[in-house]
Amino acid sequence: xxxITREEVAHLxxxxxxxLKPEELDHFAGQLDDIIxxxxxxxxxxxxxxxxxxxxxxxxNVMRADEVRPSLTPEQALSGAPAQEQQRFKVPQILGEEQ
Amino acid sequence: xxxxxxxxxxxxxxxxxxxxxxxxxxxxxxxNTKMFCGCSTALGAEPNTQTCxxxxxxxxxxxxxxxxxxxxxxxxxxxxxxEIAEWCRFARKNYFYPDMPKNFQTSQYDEPIAFDGYLDxxxxxxxxxxxxxxxxxMEEDTGKSTHVGGATGRIHGASxxxxxxxxxxxxxxxxxxxxxxxxxxxxxxxxxxxxRELRELIRALGVSEARMDKGQMRxxxxxxxxxxxxxxxxxxxxxxxxxxxxxxxxxxxFEIQRHAAVLSSGGTIVxxxxxxxxxxxxxxxxxxxxxxxxxxYFPEPDLVPVAPSREWVEEIRASLPxxxxxRRNRLREEWGVSGTDMQAILNAGTLDLIVETIDxxxxxxxxxxxxMGELARSxxxxxxxxxxxPITPxxxxxxxxxxxxxxxxxxLARQVIEGVLAGEGAPDEVVEKRGLKVVSDEGALGAAVDxxxxxxxxxxxxxxxxxxxxxxxxxxAVMKATRGQADAARVKELILEKLGVTEG
Numbered sequence: 001x002x003x004i005t006r007e008e009v010a011h012l013x014x015x016x017x018x019x020l021k022p023e024e025l026d027h028f029a030g031q032l033d034d035i036i037x038x039x040x041x042x043x044x045x046x047x048x049x050x051x052x053x054x055x056x057x058x059x060x061n062v063m064r065a066d067e068v069r070p071s072l073t074p075e076q077a078l079s080g081a082p083a084q085e086q087q088r089f090k091v092p093q094i095l096g097e098e099q
Numbered sequence: 100x101x102x103x104x105x106x107x108x109x110x111x112x113x114x115x116x117x118x119x120x121x122x123x124x125x126x127x128x129x130x131n132t133k134m135f136c137g138c139s140t141a142l143g144a145e146p147n148t149q150t151c152x153x154x155x156x157x158x159x160x161x162x163x164x165x166x167x168x169x170x171x172x173x174x175x176x177x178x179x180x181x182e183i184a185e186w187c188r189f190a191r192k193n194y195f196y197p198d199m200p201k202n203f204q205t206s207q208y209d210e211p212i213a214f215d216g217y218l219d220x221x222x223x224x225x226x227x228x229x230x231x232x233x234x235x236x237m238e239e240d241t242g243k244s245t246h247v248g249g250a251t252g253r254i255h256g257a258s259x260x261x262x263x264x265x266x267x268x269x270x271x272x273x274x275x276x277x278x279x280x281x282x283x284x285x286x287x288x289x290x291x292x293x294x295r296e297l298r299e300l301i302r303a304l305g306v307s308e309a310r311m312d313k314g315q316m317r318x319x320x321x322x323x324x325x326x327x328x329x330x331x332x333x334x335x336x337x338x339x340x341x342x343x344x345x346x347x348x349x350x351x352x353f354e355i356q357r358h359a360a361v362l363s364s365g366g367t368i369v370x371x372x373x374x375x376x377x378x379x380x381x382x383x384x385x386x387x388x389x390x391x392x393x394x395x396y397f398p399e400p401d402l403v404p405v406a407p408s409r410e411w412v413e414e415i416r417a418s419l420p421x422x423x424x425x426r427r428n429r430l431r432e433e434w435g436v437s438g439t440d441m442q443a444i445l446n447a448g449t450l451d452l453i454v455e456t457i458d459x460x461x462x463x464x465x466x467x468x469x470x471m472g473e474l475a476r477s478x479x480x481x482x483x484x485x486x487x488x489p490i491t492p493x494x495x496x497x498x499x500x501x502x503x504x505x506x507x508x509x510x511l512a513r514q515v516i517e518g519v520l521a522g523e524g525a526p527d528e529v530v531e532k533r534g535l536k537v538v539s540d541e542g543a544l545g546a547a548v549d550x551x552x553x554x555x556x557x558x559x560x561x562x563x564x565x566x567x568x569x570x571x572x573x574x575x576a577v578m579k580a581t582r583g584q585a586d587a588a589r590v591k592e593l594i595l596e597k598l599g600v601t602e603g
Contacts, residue, residue, distance in 0.1 A: 015393055017195050054188060054398035060406040066130050066167035069137025074147040077155060077264070087146045088245065088261035091197040 004033040105360040112359030116324035118286040120279040123319040129307045133268035134239045135162030146263035154268035156201030168270040171306040176213025186406040189399035198241035208396040211236035220292040225438030231277035242267040287351035299423035322354040334368040349380040434463040459496035497526045511535045548593045551576040
């Protein structure tokens, strides 16, 4: 199991929009390595014949009928918003990464 | 736009390069509720009045999939000749952008509900082209952003943005083609024909109105060029949100010309998203993809797998309507029209109206004549879709019936249609109010006069000889023939006219 590199941590940090200091990159690289290593031990017991599990419950096809249920009021919906304007969620400037 | 884009002529581009296209179409389903919660999907609601803890991504809220959404996805998949997965999961597509409050979009990744199909599309000249379908998968729409403080609502220069999440969570089906090769110079036409056929199909299935002008159907055009004879694909550009049939064709054409200009001058194509501009028919650079996007897809733990039983799939298959292309071909034969005529009918958006008019009793030829003539013209002039005209297929059928019975001729029938369109009432009311009996028509009157002259040669000779008063006998004959429904003064004028006599 190869170790987690500093570059990989920097990449993850960018995807998660976290600003990390250089020393934090090293710190988290070590920690993530430990975590991944621990999880990787699962593969020691899970052989080819054990399929990856995404859902622990043996359920499929849980569906609901296409019937309208009451929504929140806009006041309720916006009650947790740090800022609002024109009955909409107000978010800071989007940094032009996507248009 | 401050920069101009170098282009080579379309012909030159095609002389050197072979285009390869990929089309991604998003269809918003017409379900009553969102894909994973019971919020309404009705358009035009006040902002943030159709949200709940689930579509707002509140901690602990658990989504449940909409059964009609799944059924619609299967219907689309089957209509596209796809295989339907026996078992598939949803996946989280993680990204940071405020249009989804969850910070991920619930989608499907490597287990689409439908895959490996095809759609046959017909080009203008009747040639059929098969577009292979890679997959159709279920996902959800995003919220609507309004950018404030910048120029003309653009994100650049905006001071902040406002989010309305009414649309977040509305069911979407994304339909992705396999690379479309071998279309050559007809690639833009194939793109347009494909999107149009898909739209017809979606409507026929009854799963969405697929109105591109309302954003219910949106197309991304991926395009690359390769030198003739090379198998490897070139680098592609992805033109996003091309939202009309005409734009799909123009975007593909523009990108062919732009790619060719870059490649033939020794440059390389940058893999990027591009934006299409309706006004100029051009595209401009959007976001450059420096690396493969990392959405960290993983199976959605909050939704259990979807495993449509084969019985359910077969039940849905058995309920599919006749496919639009097959239907058009059948109608074309029944009506005895050419492929070009049928194409024109499709382009005019009058196919269903003609069918309904025929169902209401009109013969095919006259139904087609009215909808493709007067009515198409009238719709065009007033800038509305033909079905929005204030006349029903049943009313058109009634006009056609009156013509068939000989109570109206073409000219009068046109006036009746005109009256109905002007809101004067149903065809019979217009006939009544305007006094549009066939006998008041010049042509019909003329024929009656001719008959009267032929039937009374002696009287006619007298009139020719100058005995104008003798015309009364012929007027009487015409009045009798028209059961009194003619204008006697006009009849007299016509008689004299035809016999070359002037009064007094």
